[in-house]
Amino acid sequence: MYAYDEIDRAIVSERVDEFRDQVRRRLSGELTEDEFKSLRLMNGVYLQLHAYMFRVAIPYGTLSSAQLRKLAHVARTYDRGYGHFTTRQNIQFNWIALKDLPDALADLAEVGIHAMQTSGNCTRNVTADQWAGVVPGEIEDARVWAEILRQHTALHPEFSFLPRKFKFAITASDHDRAAIKIHDVGLRLRKNDAGETGFEVLVGGGLGRSPFIGKTIKPFVRGRDILSYVEAILRVYNQYGRRDNIYKARIKILVHELGIDKFAAEVEEEWKQIAEGPLTLDDEMIEDIRARFIYPDYAKLSDSPEELTKAKADPAFAMWLDNSAAPHKQPGYAIVTLSLKPVGGPPGDATAEQMDAIADLADKYSFGEIRVGHEQNLALPHVAKRDLPALWAALDKIGVATPNINHVSDIIACPGLDYCSLANARSIPIAQELSRRFADPATGRLIGRLHINISGCINACGHHHVGHIGILGVEKNDQEVYQITIGGRADEEAKLGELIGPAVPYDQVADVIEDIVEAYLALRERPEELFVDTVKRLGVEPFKERVYATR
Amino acid sequence: MTSPLQKKIKIHGPSVVTANRTSDGVVIWRTADHGWSTDLDDAAIVRDGETARALLTEATADDVGAVGPYIAPVTIADNGTVLPGNLREQIRNTGVTIELPAQV
CATH class of the missing domain: 3.90.480.20 (Sulfite Reductase Hemoprotein; domain 2)
Incomplete structure (x- = not known):
């Protein structure tokens, strides 16, 4: 766990007081919605179909038991008794009243939780491998670097009004559980030949309307230089990123339009101005952050008790x-x-x-x-x-031991049209039906690793582009229809899935997915060949044929 | 950016003006007596662009009470019941189509 210091606590507490005053002024009519909207968004408050939605950050996916209890308290006291964990290590409450939000924020502040960096065109919650610090074989605990980045980017005045939101993800393992290649900046911890710790830096990944896999902009940046290097990236983006068109404003578009070489040259030029400057991390700073992570006092135990x-x-x-x-x-x-x-x-x-x-x-x-x-x-x-x-x-x-991790029923899904004001189609009922169809754990085992990702609109909060099977809900003539892609993946071999054919109606989605899975079981060379590898070997055609031959 | 009120408003059948209540985000509809109701049955029904614009204009003026008013389609059943005109509005009217986790 990371232990917050007085500065952290003061920042969080001051933010609660500011927001309480802003809410008071909004409710009294002193602030119009136009004036208030950006203020509430800076505190993770969205307005959805039925109510305000409150998004709370869980930096690098680490919570203490006291923090989780406080989230339960917020769910019970101010919401309808539950929370929704998102694809970016946040939790959302779907039914919270504006008048209650300052109290909820104040309660969360007691345990060092806040909603900063969960909305707006700023650097968002820094995410990391959820197994950081405990998984064998990692370079080192990625959360130390995530925390360094969090401290640097939180409320950074230069990066609070970027052309668009900006997301970092970090991993220190060969197997990427943090989906770094679909983030604006992805960082992979590495050691160079001299044994120094540093990062492979990827840039320009992202999903949404225009999906891109991140590209390596620099194969190795020393740890001490990482802040100045990402600052150079952000400055180039801040200067050249498009503010005239929301659909072209993310860094992925800039990288795509300039090309990675030209973008890298611009960053290099900017970096020259600031490298070796005040942003250079000395060992003492790094160790100070590292020392704030308190590790358990493990006992010496048998590995086969x-x-x-x-x-x-x-x-x-x-x-x-x-x-x-x-x-x-x-x-x-x-x-x-x-x-x-x-x-x-x-x-x-x-x-x-x-x-x-x-x-x-x-x-x-x-x-x-x-x-x-x-x-x-x-x-x-x-x-x-x-x-x-x-x-x-x-x-x-308590119902959280379903043995389906990484299996077909371990589905990623956004809230979809049941909650979200941006959605065009429902996601959750599709996921629920699929989980019923594939409920038998033995079936999940037989199929092996298979990630189904569902989004209810093109914004892709459900990461559909990188699902082994991706399902995207769209609206056509007032009806929900679903486009299906296969062969995507979000790990170290990240790839965008390929569309298999025309969209299918809501009530046919589960049948289609069953057909795809049955086709895979018939086509795989051996039980160890994963779904995504069979698609890679054979392409989409055999699956397309299976799905559309009888439809 | 052009305000929705400055654009020509076209509607294709009976419509209502809906928004979310500022204090808690609850779905509300503009009524004929210049107020808001949480019941779609109470909504003022408009059938042409000019009346729709007038209703939207007065709804938008109530910035303290409501957030983001807009015109939404409805259908009128034979018995006079007002029904949402599309799935999005249906979900706003009757709530999520799933069982909430706390109720399972």
């Missing part, structure tokens, strides 16, 4: 263990993913009761720490393997 061996005799436990527990860098411990994708449930939602129970379990089994992944699941990052059977029983009781 008797309790675990015995419990594996229960097939249900064994299936969950195989699916939801991952290796930890510390022998005797595991990382446990909690599925927020129950059969028939809205992806990413957790009730206040579940949040409280998970906070208690985190205290009991995971040194009080919880992680939030962009796949809309939670994780307990430090669980002793001997405790896994007891933890599983407790998680099962």
Whole structure:
């Protein structure tokens, strides 16, 4: 966990006071909606179809049990008893009243949570691998660098009014769980030949109306130079990014139009002016941030405890263990993913009761720490393997032990037309129906890793372009229809999916997806060949034929 | 940018003016007696561009009470009931089409 200092606490507290006054002035009519809108957006407050939506940041996906309990409190006290974890390590409350928002923010501030950087044309919540700091083989804990970036970019006056929003993601592992290639700037920690820590810097990734995979702008930037380098990127973007057309305002468009070489040359020129200047990080600064991350006092435990061996005799436990527990860098411990994708449930939602129970379990089994992944699941990052059977029983009781992590029913979905004012079509009911069709865990296992991502509009909050199967809801003649892509992926081999054919109506989507999955099972060369690899080998044609031959 | 009120307003059938209540975001409809209601049945129905513009103009003037007023289509059932004219408006009227998690 990161420990906030007095400066952090003062900033958060002052922001609450400012917002309380702004809300008061709005409700009294002193501020018009035009004047107020940008102020509320700077505090994560959107207006959706039925109510205000409040988006709260969970920087680099790390929460303490006290913070999760406070989120449960907000859900229960000011909302309708649940929250929705998003694809960018945020949580959203869907029913909160404007008059209650200052109190909710004040309550969250007590535990160091806020809604800064969750909206507006600023640098947004910095996201990271949800397994950072605990996964074997990483270069180092990516969250240290995410925190350095967060501190530098939060309320940065030069970058609070960019042409458009700007998102960073960081990973330190070979396998990319943070989807860095679909962010404005993606950072991958590396070591150079001299053993120095630094970053491969990618730029210009993003989804939405014009999707692009990020390109490497510099293969290695030393850690001490990372702030000045990303500052140079932001300055070039701030200067040349288009402000005349919202659809062309993201950095991905600038990089695409200039070409990565010309863009890189511009950044290099800018960097020359500021490199080795005040933004250079010295070891002391880096160590100061690193020292604020408090790591658990792990015990020396057996990596194959008797309790675990015995419990594996229960097939249900064994299936969950195989699916939801991952290796930890510390022998005797595991990382446990909690599925927020129950059969028939809205992806990413957790009730206040579940949040409280998970906070208690985190205290009991995971040194009080919880992680939030962009796949809309939670994780307990430090669980002793001997405790896994007891933890599983407790998680099962509260409905977060569905053994479907990375399987076909572990679906990413945006709120869609049920909540969102931008959406054209519903996402959640499609996800719910698919999770019912693929409810049997044995089916999920048979199919293997398969990511279905659903968005209810072209803005792509559900990351449909990079789903192994992507589903995009659009509206045609007042009807919801869905475009289906296959072969996308969001990891280190990130790729945009390819459209398989004409859009299909709402009530046919689940049938079509079943057809695609059946085609895959028939076409794969061997059980280990993943869906996305079969698509890569064969292209979309055999799937297209299967879907449209009879429709 | 041109305000919606400065543009020519075309409507294709019965319409209403709807917005969200400022204090809590609840969906509201403009009524014939210059107020707001949370019940679509109470909404003032307009059938031509000029009347729609007038209703939208007075709704927009109430910046303290309502956010983002706009014209939305409706249909009128044989028994006179006012029904939302598309899925988006139907969801705004009757709520999400799914069971809320806390109710499961």
